[in-house]
Amino acid sequence: xxxxxxxxxxxxxxxxxxxNEIADLLEVEEANPFRVxxxxxxxxxxxxxxxxxxxxxxxxxxxTALPGVGVDLSAKMxxxxxxxxxAMLTRVRTEVPSYVLQLLQLPGLGPKRxxxxxxxxxxxxxDELARAAAAHRIRELHGFGARSELRLLETLKARLARDRRYxxxxxKPCADxxxxxxxxxGLVDQLVVAGSYxxxxxxxxxxxxxxxxxxRAQIVEHLVHYNEVAxxxxxxxxxxxxxxxxxxxxxxxxxxxxxxxxxxVYSTGSKAHNIALRKxxxxxxxxxxxxxxxxxxxxxxxxxxASVYRAVGLPWICPELREDHGEIAAAQSGLLPSLxxxxxxxxxxxxxxxxSDGTASxxxxxxxxxxxxxxxxxxxxxxxxxxxxxxxxxxxxxxxxDAIDRFNAEHKGWPVLLKGVEVDILEDGSLDLPDxxxxxxxxxxxxxxxxxxxxxxQQTSRILRALxxxxxxxxxxxxGRLIGERNACNVDLKRVLTAIxxxxxxxxxxxxxxxxDLSDIGCRLAKAEGVLVSxxxxxxxxxxxxxxxxGVTQARxxxxxxxxxxxxxxxxxxxxxxxxxx
DNA sequence: GCCGTTTTCGGCCCGACTGTTTTCAGTCG
Numbered sequence: 001x002x003x004x005x006x007x008x009x010x011x012x013x014x015x016x017x018x019x020n021e022i023a024d025l026l027e028v029e030e031a032n033p034f035r036v037x038x039x040x041x042x043x044x045x046x047x048x049x050x051x052x053x054x055x056x057x058x059x060x061x062x063x064t065a066l067p068g069v070g071v072d073l074s075a076k077m078x079x080x081x082x083x084x085x086x087a088m089l090t091r092v093r094t095e096v097p098s099y100v101l102q103l104l105q106l107p108g109l110g111p112k113r114x115x116x117x118x119x120x121x122x123x124x125x126x127d128e129l130a131r132a133a134a135a136h137r138i139r140e141l142h143g144f145g146a147r148s149e150l151r152l153l154e155t156l157k158a159r160l161a162r163d164r165r166y167x168x169x170x171x172k173p174c175a176d177x178x179x180x181x182x183x184x185x186g187l188v189d190q191l192v193v194a195g196s197y198x199x200x201x202x203x204x205x206x207x208x209x210x211x212x213x214x215x216r217a218q219i220v221e222h223l224v225h226y227n228e229v230a231x232x233x234x235x236x237x238x239x240x241x242x243x244x245x246x247x248x249x250x251x252x253x254x255x256x257x258x259x260x261x262x263x264x265v266y267s268t269g270s271k272a273h274n275i276a277l278r279k280x281x282x283x284x285x286x287x288x289x290x291x292x293x294x295x296x297x298x299x300x301x302x303x304x305x306a307s308v309y310r311a312v313g314l315p316w317i318c319p320e321l322r323e324d325h326g327e328i329a330a331a332q333s334g335l336l337p338s339l340x341x342x343x344x345x346x347x348x349x350x351x352x353x354x355x356s357d358g359t360a361s362x363x364x365x366x367x368x369x370x371x372x373x374x375x376x377x378x379x380x381x382x383x384x385x386x387x388x389x390x391x392x393x394x395x396x397x398x399x400x401x402d403a404i405d406r407f408n409a410e411h412k413g414w415p416v417l418l419k420g421v422e423v424d425i426l427e428d429g430s431l432d433l434p435d436x437x438x439x440x441x442x443x444x445x446x447x448x449x450x451x452x453x454x455x456x457x458q459q460t461s462r463i464l465r466a467l468x469x470x471x472x473x474x475x476x477x478x479x480g481r482l483i484g485e486r487n488a489c490n491v492d493l494k495r496v497l498t499a500i501x502x503x504x505x506x507x508x509x510x511x512x513x514x515x516x517d518l519s520d521i522g523c524r525l526a527k528a529e530g531v532l533v534s535x536x537x538x539x540x541x542x543x544x545x546x547x548x549x550x551g552v553t554q555a556r557x558x559x560x561x562x563x564x565x566x567x568x569x570x571x572x573x574x575x576x577x578x579x580x581x582x
Numbered sequence: 583g584c585c586g587t588t589t590t591c592g593g594c595c596c597g598a599c600t601g602t603t604t605t606c607a608g609t610c611g
Binding site for chain 2: 032033034035036037038039041042067068069070071072073107108109110111112113142143144145147148195206208233234235236237238239240241251253266267269271274275276277278279281282287288289290291
């Protein structure tokens with residue numbers, strides 16, 4: 001299941017999907033490539049927006065003000081919002097059969113060759129393609145040969161999909177193991193996992209490795225022989241692509257040390273950021289590629305990333321910001337944000353103990369928080385409704401609160417334990433514990449754990465009603481998504497955040513690797529609405545507390561600074577913030 | 583299809599690898 005970045009804006013998702021399909025179809029028709037690109041650019045831009053296009057239209061906004069959107073595309077966007085479809089798409093669909101799009105999904109098949117297969121051999125399905133390949137009919141086509149035919153067969157057999165993305169929980173162990181393998185070869189001087197992994201995106205499509213080392217061909221060879229490699233896609237003297245046994249693609253590039261910075265900019269992306277950077281260079285009579293910055297034939301920068309940015313008059317831009325979301329303009333005018341650092345985090349406001357579904361005692365969790373240098377740790381075990389978590393009844397919660405008071409009294413100099421709960425928001429928006437019980441706590445974290453597929457109006461009012469409870473503090477994992485498993489629930493996040501701001505409440509950026517909820521886009525919206533974000537590990541064990549930096553990364557991608565984050569506050573300023581204003 | 587302190591027309595980021603080809607088109611990142 002591909003995860004669109006716009007998961008919380010169904011209208012934007014629909015527009016992006018339609019624009020991307022139109023682009024695919026136009027490409028098969030051999031339309032002007034720049035026209036194709038216009039559709040793809042607009043699709044990508046729409047996915048990264050922090051507002052639904054439907055909401056923009058409702059407030060009368062001018063869509064042509066959006067970058068890459070002119071009169072034509074704005075009209076199509078409006079059409080898609082109003083009708084759910086687009087006449088242009090319907091038209092090109094009749095001109096290009098749907099199975100050609102299926103062919104396009106196969107690695108190695110682009111518009112030209114997909115079209116040839118359809119036209120010359122009358123291929124109308126992947127099954128027919130497999131049969132034609134087995135009968136050696138493909139190799140007879142102009143532009144194809146025995147090798148292309150064999151590769152198509154292998155691809156079909158492996159059912160390789162091209163647009164899969166993986167959560168960081170999958171990608172990180174994979175990247176760590178591969179890094180270890182390559183470093184152990186002794187051939188590698190420098191190694192960076194670049195790409196969306198380095199930019200800290202919540203999901204990554206592949207791993208982009210950038211390496212320096214003297215024996216370049218040997219390094220490529222070493223990767224190809226990694227025992228987790230399932231398929232070799234390509235391998236030249238300086239770069240290679242392979243697919244691992246778990247399906248993840250790895251692209252490796254080996255460069256000379258004096259070009260490392262330029263190559264790192266290139267490999268880190270994003271593509272949109274690189275294009276914007278290269279356009280800026282052009283206006284200054286310069287050219288940027290992965291080998292450096294050039295004025296004519298003269299190379300004027302490239303050893304470090306900073307030298308590349310400096311050559312076009314910019315300060316270094318940190319990877320999390322490189323999404324062409326205004327960072328280049330900000331850098332030009334000296335307005336790059338001062339981003340949140342992990343060291344700004346003063347505590348964690350969402351953790352579990354063995355009293356509910358955690359694995360460790362209060363003491364063990366506190367000890368780990370102490371090692372991390374935290375000032376405070378909020379204990380937020382589950383409420384009774386979710387039976388599998390052994391949630392706390394009112395009586396057990398009161399007993400835990402007493403235990404926390406005793407712990408704090410006996411552990412001076414340790415992180416202060418805050419009395420909290422993760423209370424279930426029931427289907428009708430009421431809470432799973434009475435207000436009288438919640439009133440004794442330092443904070444109340446509320447979350448939905450069931451009925452994820454309510455219609456958007458119902459889901460939104462459910463959460464708004466929960467926020468009306470007088471002791472509600474923080475809305476945890478607001479969208480309920482599990483990366484690769486469960487889509488975000490359909491909720492009007494902007495309305496929810498507006499309500500949160502009015503009530504003096506907060507929203508959580510849950511740092512569990514499978515959740516990352518809110519992720520970057522949601523955090524940007526929270527900042528725009530003036531809502532402080534609680535970056536929380538939702539730890540169920542001491543080790544889980546160390547997941548919090550994943551949330552910090554999402555916050556940085558959203559341009560958040562120390563002032564935007566609830567748990568970047570010291571204990572003495574945090575406590576007053578947790579008192580509801582209304 | 584978008585865009586504009588050269589421009590409302592004529593540009594649009596840049597290069598590696600593959601396979602089939604005798605000099606390069608197609609695909610990909």
